[in-house]
Amino acid sequence: MSDITPEVREKHWAKTKNLTILTLIIWFIFAFGIHWFADSLNTMTFIGFPLGFYMAAQGSLVVFVIQIFYLAYKQGKIDEEFGVAEDESET
Amino acid sequence: MSLSGGSMKGSDFIKNLPKIYGMYTGGFIAFILLMAVLEQFGMSADTIGIMFVAFTVVIYAGIGWMSRTMQVDAYYVAGRQVPAVFNGMATAADWMSGASFVAMAGGIYFGGHGYLAFVVGWTGGYVLVASLMAPYLRKFGCYTVPDYIGTRYGGNTARLLAVIVLVVASFTYVTAQINATGTIASRALQIPFEVGVWFGLTGILLCSMLGGMRAVTWTQVAQYIVLIIAYLVPVFWMSNKQGFGLIPQFAAGDAVMRLTELEALHQVGVLKATESFAGLKALTVPHVAAGTGMAAWKFVTLAFCMMAGTASLPHILMRYFTTPSVKAARQSVAWSLLFIFLLYFTAPALATFTKLQVLDPNFATGIIGKAFSDVAALDWIQKWSAVGFLAISDSNGDGILQINEFFMRGDIVVLATPEIAGLPAVISGLVAAGGMAAAMSTADGLLLAIANALSHDLYYKMIDPSADTKKRLIVARVLLLVIGAAAAFVASLQLTSILGAVAWAFDFAASGLFFPLVLGVWWKRANTQGAIAGMALGFLAGTLYLVNIRFLGGDVWLGIDHLRFAIIGMPVSLIAMVVVTLMTPEPDAETQKMVDDMRVPKGDTVLSATH
Numbered sequence: 253m254s255d256i257t258p259e260v261r262e263k264h265w266a267k268t269k270n271l272t273i274l275t276l277i278i279w280f281i282f283a284f285g286i287h288w289f290a291d292s293l294n295t296m297t298f299i300g301f302p303l304g305f306y307m308a309a310q311g312s313l314v315v316f317v318i319q320i321f322y323l324a325y326k327q328g329k330i331d332e333e334f335g336v337a338e339d340e341s342e343t
Numbered sequence: 344m345s346l347s348g349g350s351m352k353g354s355d356f357i358k359n360l361p362k363i364y365g366m367y368t369g370g371f372i373a374f375i376l377l378m379a380v381l382e383q384f385g386m387s388a389d390t391i392g393i394m395f396v397a398f399t400v401v402i403y404a405g406i407g408w409m410s411r412t413m414q415v416d417a418y419y420v421a422g423r424q425v426p427a428v429f430n431g432m433a434t435a436a437d438w439m440s441g442a443s444f445v446a447m448a449g450g451i452y453f454g455g456h457g458y459l460a461f462v463v464g465w466t467g468g469y470v471l472v473a474s475l476m477a478p479y480l481r482k483f484g485c486y487t488v489p490d491y492i493g494t495r496y497g498g499n500t501a502r503l504l505a506v507i508v509l510v511v512a513s514f515t516y517v518t519a520q521i522n523a524t525g526t527i528a529s530r531a532l533q534i535p536f537e538v539g540v541w542f543g544l545t546g547i548l549l550c551s552m553l554g555g556m557r558a559v560t561w562t563q564v565a566q567y568i569v570l571i572i573a574y575l576v577p578v579f580w581m582s583n584k585q586g587f588g589l590i591p592q593f594a595a596g597d598a599v600m601r602l603t604e605l606e607a608l609h610q611v612g613v614l615k616a617t618e619s620f621a622g623l624k625a626l627t628v629p630h631v632a633a634g635t636g637m638a639a640w641k642f643v644t645l646a647f648c649m650m651a652g653t654a655s656l657p658h659i660l661m662r663y664f665t666t667p668s669v670k671a672a673r674q675s676v677a678w679s680l681l682f683i684f685l686l687y688f689t690a691p692a693l694a695t696f697t698k699l700q701v702l703d704p705n706f707a708t709g710i711i712g713k714a715f716s717d718v719a720a721l722d723w724i725q726k727w728s729a730v731g732f733l734a735i736s737d738s739n740g741d742g743i744l745q746i747n748e749f750f751m752r753g754d755i756v757v758l759a760t761p762e763i764a765g766l767p768a769v770i771s772g773l774v775a776a777g778g779m780a781a782a783m784s785t786a787d788g789l790l791l792a793i794a795n796a797l798s799h800d801l802y803y804k805m806i807d808p809s810a811d812t813k814k815r816l817i818v819a820r821v822l823l824l825v826i827g828a829a830a831a832f833v834a835s836l837q838l839t840s841i842l843g844a845v846a847w848a849f850d851f852a853a854s855g856l857f858f859p860l861v862l863g864v865w866w867k868r869a870n871t872q873g874a875i876a877g878m879a880l881g882f883l884a885g886t887l888y889l890v891n892i893r894f895l896g897g898d899v900w901l902g903i904d905h906l907r908f909a910i911i912g913m914p915v916s917l918i919a920m921v922v923v924t925l926m927t928p929e930p931d932a933e934t935q936k937m938v939d940d941m942r943v944p945k946g947d948t949v950l951s952a953t954h
Contacts, residue, residue: 261943290633301595313687324674
């Protein structure tokens, strides 16, 4: 463990935090933001659905799935960048 | 340590997983086809139902037997060798309960847009699991969630409080699951409900007792495959047979629009029921209308409680302790949600189609607005009324069935859809097997979470730290048996009016555990005293509010009803934790180093591999 210096830890954590905050902002919009306005969105349609209904039935779910795959990919890149990813032998 | 079951061990087994489960899936499909053929040769629907439930439960028990183990890390965390995709399937089965499988589409049928808050909440929660919890807890190397709380914050008080919240939340949930296995087993096997409950429990214990987490993991993967096939096949079949479209999830849009027209025609929401039947409801809520103000507030608060609860429920978090690496834990959350998504984005389509078939006079299946006597003569109406799941009554005596004269239980939307749509009996048998798989897999995970917390955290860490491996694993199994029996006993009493909704489990977990778990990773300053205050006061505030509004007739504040009591518990937990932490000294250097180590994937786990 001693080969990770405090500066590297700090930078790695700062970048991790930024990614997490970005993730949570997008999550917040699709978890709550758009559903608050579902009634107004229902005046529009998307692939045949009223939009507000669509977002709750499918739209937000799609965003969540993509978000988590992206998060896993991006965090893996950050870990590699700072040399704090697991050794391949461990996985 | 050579006592472990040979066939479920080693890297060969892991490498061959796709092949093994591929063959299993092929075998299951062959079984479905065989049943379909036998149906043509005159096998009765009842026999087909029995075959489906018995065959699948025997397979799960067989997997449980092959996965038996006497190793601590295999028992608690499946030896930490479950690949991300397979752990994703296991988590999806662990997650999707009898409630998701049987009740969700029915909830949407009756609740419309408002009920979709559950769909959004039970998927969005995984964003919190992936970003705030799972990878860090995996790096920590704990066996159970209280193991993490107890080590991060130190001291037996914090550990004990985590155990208490876990037990209350999970036990609330597990009785509902055993209840569901009892209902399905009793209907499929034609045995009394009380016997069905014990049959269900026996199946559940066979899957978990001998092999702990390892056995539960490999049975849950098998159960996921059964439940997802059982959910999707009828919907695809119905969508194509009734001419909605090839892909039901995309074809549902037009059906939703048509439904809105029909609701105006049938005066949904205008006509109120003038009679009442125990446990049954008439449709009074429009499908799409979302509302503003209070309706929007109720939507987002419910979604929030379910999300925070998802990220705090130990039986879900502990699934991510079984992956081979931190990276795999992260990927595994993504796979979990993808597998859950397959069912969750199908449920609204299923609800929409079923409702349309009942409401649309152009369909042969339409009943609303038809002559009362014709509807009363229908097979499925008679069958489901006979068991009290459905009722029709010509309240205004005009000889026509109106929307407010048709009553049913939400559960039957999934169970009866094959019959409403006129699908063969083999599909009903398949759906019963799917419901059984969903309820059993969730019950397994919950029972194991409770028993492991009691055996590892309460017994081994607090009562008898010198116990050897054999003794620990025997205690773990005895506890599993006792808790399972207790849950089955409570379920067999059918205290539905006292036991709450599944949502309560999420609110309990979120009130007590969410902030201590999150801040343990994300706030290095968080200390023992703060965590104790956060868990105790948050859990207490939520529980007292629930008791007050539910049992003592207290006022509901701002629409925060019994499904949403974490809206009270969580802020109390956060404030208590922050204030008490800041009033007391910061954690020692060792704890702070623990947090540093948790935040980077590289290096050994904080707790040693076997502890």
